[in-house]
Every structure is written in C-alpha cells, then in structure tokens.
Amino acid sequence: MSIGGLMRTSVSGMAAQSNRLSSVAENIANASTVGYKASRTEFSSLLFGMPSSSYSSGGVETLVRHEISRQGVLQSGNSYSDLAIRGDGFFLVQDSSGNISMSRAGAFVSDGEGRLINSAGFSLLGMPLNDGKATALVANGVSGLQVVDLSSSRLESTPTTTGQLSVNLPSSASIVAAADMPSTNGAGAQFSSRTSVVVYGNLGEETTLDVYYARSATTGEWEVSVYDAVGRSVNGGFPYTAGPLTTATLQFGTDGQLTAASPSSLSIPVPGGATMTLALDDTTQLATDFTVMAVETNGNPPLEPSGLDISSDGIISQVYPNGSRRAIYQIPIATVASPDKLIPKSGNVFQLSSESGDMILDAAGSGGRGLIVSGALEASTVDMASELTNMVEAQRNYTANSRVFQTGSELMDVLVNLKR
Numbered sequence: 001m002s003i004g005g006l007m008r009t010s011v012s013g014m015a016a017q018s019n020r021l022s023s024v025a026e027n028i029a030n031a032s033t034v035g036y037k038a039s040r041t042e043f044s045s046l047l048f049g050m051p052s053s054s055y056s057s058g059g060v061e062t063l064v065r066h067e068i069s070r071q072g073v074l075q076s077g078n079s080y081s082d083l084a085i086r087g088d089g090f091f092l093v094q095d096s097s098g099n100i101s102m103s104r105a106g107a108f109v110s111d112g113e114g115r116l117i118n119s120a121g122f123s124l125l126g127m128p129l130n131d132g133k134a135t136a137l138v139a140n141g142v143s144g145l146q147v148v149d150l151s152s153s154r155l156e157s158t159p160t161t162t163g164q165l166s167v168n169l170p171s172s173a174s175i176v177a178a179a180d181m182p183s184t185n186g187a188g189a190q191f192s193s194r195t196s197v198v199v200y201g202n203l204g205e206e207t208t209l210d211v212y213y214a215r216s217a218t219t220g221e222w223e224v225s226v227y228d229a230v231g232r233s234v235n236g237g238f239p240y241t242a243g244p245l246t247t248a249t250l251q252f253g254t255d256g257q258l259t260a261a262s263p264s265s266l267s268i269p270v271p272g273g274a275t276m277t278l279a280l281d282d283t284t285q286l287a288t289d290f291t292v293m294a295v296e297t298n299g300n301p302p303l304e305p306s307g308l309d310i311s312s313d314g315i316i317s318q319v320y321p322n323g324s325r326r327a328i329y330q331i332p333i334a335t336v337a338s339p340d341k342l343i344p345k346s347g348n349v350f351q352l353s354s355e356s357g358d359m360i361l362d363a364a365g366s367g368g369r370g371l372i373v374s375g376a377l378e379a380s381t382v383d384m385a386s387e388l389t390n391m392v393e394a395q396r397n398y399t400a401n402s403r404v405f406q407t408g409s410e411l412m413d414v415l416v417n418l419k420r
Helices: 003-029 384-417
Strands: 039-046 059-066 074-076 083-086 091-094 100-103 123-130 156-158 162-170 193-200 206-215 221-228 246-251 265-269 275-279 284-286 291-297 300-303 307-310 315-319 325-330 332-335 343-345 349-351 360-363 371-374 376-378
Touching: 003 039, 003 059, 003 384, 091 332, 123 332, 162 193, 162 206, 193 291, 221 265, 246 265, 307 371
Parallel strands: 083 376, 162 275, 162 284
Antiparallel strands: 039 059, 074 376, 083 371, 091 100, 091 123, 100 349, 123 325, 156 300, 162 291, 193 206, 206 221, 221 246, 265 275, 307 315, 315 325, 332 360, 343 349
16 A cells, blocks of 8 residues: 555545534534424445555545434424424425525515515415315426415405294283284284394305294194394384295294204395394293394404414314404425425425436325424424534534544655655
C-alpha cells in the first residue's frame, strides 16, 4: 500500500464522518420542526482492483437516507386548521410559483385572503365541493385541485320541509257548527283552540302559520285548518284574505288517541317555500286544557357560518349557528410506492424521484391511506438522545481518521528526508 493511498483513504474517512455530522446537525436543528423526517448517514466500502502482490487501500462512500415513511408522534395543536395524518400519505401543497409538492407539515393558518398556508408558506390544496359533492379525483394527477379558500363563506338558508306539532285537545270543548268551522273562512268562523308555527320559505323568509282546531258535531272528531297569518283580518282573525292552506279531520278513539283511520300528518304548501309535512301523530283528546306539548320544524333564516370543521376523511365543512353544515372542500391524500425515495426540498416538502414511484390520489382513509386529524400536529421524528450519541461517534471517528492522515504525512516527511 502506498503512503499516498493511505492518505487518500483517511481523507475519504474524514469526508464520510463529516457527512454524518452534517446529517446529525440538520436533525438536531429540526428537532422541533412539525412533520420533519430525520435523516441518517449510511456507509459502504469503496475498493479498487489490485494485484495480488500488494494492497491498495480504497475508501468509504456515504448515502444519506430520510426516514420519510416513519410516523411521528401526534401532538395537540392550537386550532382546527392544525392538521396531521395518522398513517400513510401526504398533503398536497403549492408554493407561490404554482409548484406542487407533498408534505406532512400540517401547521396551517388562514392568511388575509382566507387561504390555508403552513409555516413554510405552502398553500393547502383541496377539491372544491358543489352541494357537498366532489368531482371524482384524478388518481394520478392534480387536475381540479385548488388552493383551499375559506373566504368563500356565504349566507345559508333552508326552507321548512318537515315539522312536528303535538297538542292536547280538551274533550270538554264546545261543538262548533259545520257552517261556522274554520275551514269556511267566514267572518263568524268559530274554533275551539288555536296556535301558531313559524316556518321558512325558499329565500329564508319567515312565515307564521295559524293552526285552528274545532270540535265537530260527531263525537271524537276535530277539524284542523291551517292559514297563512299574513292574511289575517284587521281584527287579527277571520276572515283571511285567502282560504286555508290545508284542512283535515282528526278522529280520536275512546282512549283519547288518534285512530288508525285518522290522518297523522298534514301536507302544507308553505307560501314562497316547499311543501311541509307536519306530523300530528302525538296529538291527543283528553280531559284537560288545550296544551301544546311539542312543536318543532326544520329550516332556517339566512345565517352566516359560525365555524369550520374538518372530518377524518378530509371534508371541510362550514358550520352554521343552527347546527347545519355545508361541505366546501375535500382534502385528498397522496401516496407513493416508496416514500423513503422521495426527494426532500426546503420547506419540509417532498417531490417525486425516479425511484419513489408515481403519486396516487384518493380520499383519506381509502386504500390504506391515513386519516386526517384536525387540531393535531405530527412531531419531528428526531430522537435527540440518539443524535447526540451519533455526534460523539462521528467526532471520534473523524479524529481517528485524521490521526491516520497525520501518520501518513509523517511517513511522507521521512521519505522526503531520505534524499537530504
């Protein structure tokens, strides 16, 4: 083995340990970086062909591997927009130039324009939803994806379509003559009991419905009629400017409950709205006063969103004060065949390589993909104790290689001095 070869081998060793120290330094520096994947330096020998009569030392090569597929611990975040993936997959993010990358760094916040942006300035991508339905994701492309924009909130109203009205009708109520029933809408119309229900039209306008009950001449029968309250007379009652929206005859058995032959609901065409089904099945006729036991309707006036919710399958929904929701985006999850072969880039993002395989998109939780956890962040996979141990080992090994180089240098001095 030549002295020059000895020195070259030791230089190779120092360079390899320097690379190891560099990866350790990067890991330690990113110990608190959300979604950071620790790297490690792997060594392999580098040998040269040699004649059998002498030995020519080789060297060492290094390869830095990133443990991208390793799951970091999930920690509690500060808001609903802090996102983590429990399992395989990546978020798709976009930089200011429109370049798309993959990332596990989910510390997203809304900027001044309503876009969800992480700490490195990358915007989250999602599939817009129309009426809660998404266009099918392109499995191997990003067509249709947009930057998630939460500023697109809108007023939301829902017309009334269903309701429940449960009352007790007094069995001792006076009988109303057929000519004076509420359904006649006459100036002298009589009724036994009355209540009102608020409903909503297609535009969220509020409408009050007046519900009249009148006991007929037949034992156990009551007429129920519904009017639009806007048509009341100046005296606040009959006659209305228009006839009843609907009318029906309720029949009660000797136990005070509705009989099987009696209608159990009313179909009411709400003015300016949809047809409402008003359930009456819990209505009774008992020996007590008129009592409204339950009244409930769906629908709501125009409301602004009061918050946002992100489900485990990546659906972003606007939440309204009345509890209703409107889905606006779906966050897709990207996977590759070999995530550890992805190319790390600045900003804690990854891009495809020739060895990683193609990117495939689908919904969170499908095809083995991880679930999205709202209000959580994935911690760095750096183990500080292991990194400090690796640093000490690399330092000692670097020092040992430098001693070999120093020995070779001294031998070279001896060789040069032979001529003097």
